[in-house]
Amino acid sequence: MRQSKGGTVIEIKDLWYTYPGRSEPTLKGVNLKIEEGEFVLLTGPTGCGKSTLLKTLNGIIPHESGGIFSGKIKIAGIETGDSNQTEISRRVGLVFQNPDDQIFSTTVEDEVAFGPENLCFERPEIDKKVEEALKMVGMSGHRFDSTNSLSGGQKQRICIASMLAMMPEVLAMDEPVSQMDPAGTREILNTVRELNRKLKITILLVEHRLHELMPFADRVVIMDSGKIIFDQPASKAFDQLDVFHRLGLRVPEPIELCHTLGIKASPFSAEETFAVLNTENFKENTKSYRKFPGTEEKVNSSGCSIENSEPLISIRNLWSGYDKNKMVLRGINLEIRRGERVAVMGTNGSGKSTLLLNLAAMFKPYKGSVKIFGEDVRSKNPYSFAGRIGFVFQNPDLMLFCDSAEEEASFGPVQLKFEDIEKRVRISLEAMSIFHLRQDLPQSLSRGQRLRTAVASVLSIDPELILLDEPTTGQDRVNIEQMMDYFKNKGSTLVFCTHDIEIAMLYATRILVMNEGQIIADGKGRDVIKNIDILRKASLTQPPVVEIANYLGVDAYSITELVETLAHRSPEVIKC
Numbered sequence: 001m002r003q004s005k006g007g008t009v010i011e012i013k014d015l016w017y018t019y020p021g022r023s024e025p026t027l028k029g030v031n032l033k034i035e036e037g038e039f040v041l042l043t044g045p046t047g048c049g050k051s052t053l054l055k056t057l058n059g060i061i062p063h064e065s066g067g068i069f070s071g072k073i074k075i076a077g078i079e080t081g082d083s084n085q086t087e088i089s090r091r092v093g094l095v096f097q098n099p100d101d102q103i104f105s106t107t108v109e110d111e112v113a114f115g116p117e118n119l120c121f122e123r124p125e126i127d128k129k130v131e132e133a134l135k136m137v138g139m140s141g142h143r144f145d146s147t148n149s150l151s152g153g154q155k156q157r158i159c160i161a162s163m164l165a166m167m168p169e170v171l172a173m174d175e176p177v178s179q180m181d182p183a184g185t186r187e188i189l190n191t192v193r194e195l196n197r198k199l200k201i202t203i204l205l206v207e208h209r210l211h212e213l214m215p216f217a218d219r220v221v222i223m224d225s226g227k228i229i230f231d232q233p234a235s236k237a238f239d240q241l242d243v244f245h246r247l248g249l250r251v252p253e254p255i256e257l258c259h260t261l262g263i264k265a266s267p268f269s270a271e272e273t274f275a276v277l278n279t280e281n282f283k284e285n286t287k288s289y290r291k292f293p294g295t296e297e298k299v300n301s302s303g304c305s306i307e308n309s310e311p312l313i314s315i316r317n318l319w320s321g322y323d324k325n326k327m328v329l330r331g332i333n334l335e336i337r338r339g340e341r342v343a344v345m346g347t348n349g350s351g352k353s354t355l356l357l358n359l360a361a362m363f364k365p366y367k368g369s370v371k372i373f374g375e376d377v378r379s380k381n382p383y384s385f386a387g388r389i390g391f392v393f394q395n396p397d398l399m400l401f402c403d404s405a406e407e408e409a410s411f412g413p414v415q416l417k418f419e420d421i422e423k424r425v426r427i428s429l430e431a432m433s434i435f436h437l438r439q440d441l442p443q444s445l446s447r448g449q450r451l452r453t454a455v456a457s458v459l460s461i462d463p464e465l466i467l468l469d470e471p472t473t474g475q476d477r478v479n480i481e482q483m484m485d486y487f488k489n490k491g492s493t494l495v496f497c498t499h500d501i502e503i504a505m506l507y508a509t510r511i512l513v514m515n516e517g518q519i520i521a522d523g524k525g526r527d528v529i530k531n532i533d534i535l536r537k538a539s540l541t542q543p544p545v546v547e548i549a550n551y552l553g554v555d556a557y558s559i560t561e562l563v564e565t566l567a568h569r570s571p572e573v574i575k576c
């Protein structure tokens, strides 16, 4: 059992860091003090330096990275500048942003055992730690699996388990749950919080989805352009909502709702919001509300005019997988028409990425048929669809191999011998807000910037069908909106996997819910999310605003709709 020592565990003084080859520093005088047992949420716009800061804590920067480093970091009693990597990693566990950068063993068991082995525990103790850590992340059944056979969310669970098996004094986590389903996210964050409380493990966690994290954090720190510009207790963080809005960060729906209604309150849950709204004062005020400023219809209400068009994709009884003895997709029937924006949701490992790979003709069906643009994929070479389908992998790094973002975006148009390459590249880089980074080496961009580079490389071929595997992970609000608005305004046919129900409700014309390789629901978002049994089966939850509407006894699917519903109802009708 760890011994609590009390006091300051992380102390960063005037930290500056410039990556090799860059003229501008990425960290510009960071000062931060964290006490033992604190749970600190670190957020900020994409590319502001969060991952860079985390890498300085476990010594990767500067010990492995090179570059120009100045300032002091004292962590769990040692100075990182004077200590070697082994000494630092005994104290600090870093969960990487990209699980593929962290995982290097071939089996799950070896991966999780690696840390305790290095700490020289006896074999029975190592086995016990592996078992406990896998149990904590819900992966006990995968102990002997190959790490290559894991889905994105399963890989993230293994990365967390590897760190939990060591029980370091400080756990630095870089978007550790970004690819996890909502139920899994909550379970794992509960576990981390429990360890934080019981064992006083200090947590510094980077995340954009504040609504998922706020119930767990003690303190919120915001970075912008390499500096810490905000540091507040979690309970007071949203008193300065303008900071979040100005930086384009996502604000939890209950807080955004209260703000829109002009109520000064920061509830995190639907229940707390209901308590805030269920006051005489509020009910009295609703009498005078007629039209709220800045409310605009955003949620998608229909699958629109596409119902009669020819399907672009037609799938009949599809069985598919990586091994013929273990089918992943089991009897999928699906049609997708031009202009639809389909969100694919469901538990980690339920087969979403595998379905997307089938839609991209990267698999041949084991049983059943897949027709893309009317052509049966069995009789076609996948390359014959080049230029017509654009696919972005869950891990964008798998598709970035050029020397600059600009070259990435021009690769497809060059291969397809388009004439207007320059124009296509510019439009796609601008659409993803990375035109200013066009000369940068993709590997030297932040995760959010790399993901947008990968999307730009697909947009530049202007494909008929766009397939994106979790395109919103690790992005701030502004970038998510910009990307999804682009597809919406262009009328793209888009299929995207996501665990983000709020984004799916805002941008998908249709939601598919998967469970154990089957589609268990398929319809308009507002119909799908009413079915609590389906949501539970697929590890999903209703968006907070819908839960709040349920509490109030009204029908609304977005903040806008809820505000307008409240405005047009007599307060007595609201079932408070």
Ligand SMILES: Nc1ncnc2c1ncn2[C@@H]1O[C@H](COP(=O)(O)OP(=O)(O)OP(=O)(O)O)[C@@H](O)[C@H]1O
Pocket: 019, 020, 022, 026, 044, 045, 046, 047, 048, 049, 050, 051, 052, 053, 097, 443, 444, 445, 446, 447, 448, 449, 474, 475
């Ligand atoms: N290896 C590298 N070489 C050069 N520059 C880099 C490197 N890694 C990151 N940078 C630059 O440092 C800045 C901060 O990147 P970092 O990954 O720390 O941002 P972030 O806040 O974690 O972003 P995100 O939310 O997208 O993950 C970015 O502008 C990026 O281009």
Ligand SMILES: Nc1ncnc2c1ncn2[C@@H]1O[C@H](COP(=O)(O)OP(=O)(O)OP(=O)(O)O)[C@@H](O)[C@H]1O
Pocket: 148, 149, 150, 151, 152, 153, 154, 179, 181, 322, 323, 328, 346, 347, 348, 349, 350, 351, 352, 353, 354, 355, 394, 497
């Ligand atoms: N390359 C592979 N080889 C063997 N099995 C695999 C491979 N990739 C995925 N699987 C297995 O197929 C199943 C479905 O994986 P898939 O990646 O399609 O799930 P997912 O729903 O996209 O999950 P996530 O939400 O975690 O991304 C999982 O049980 C996974 O272990």
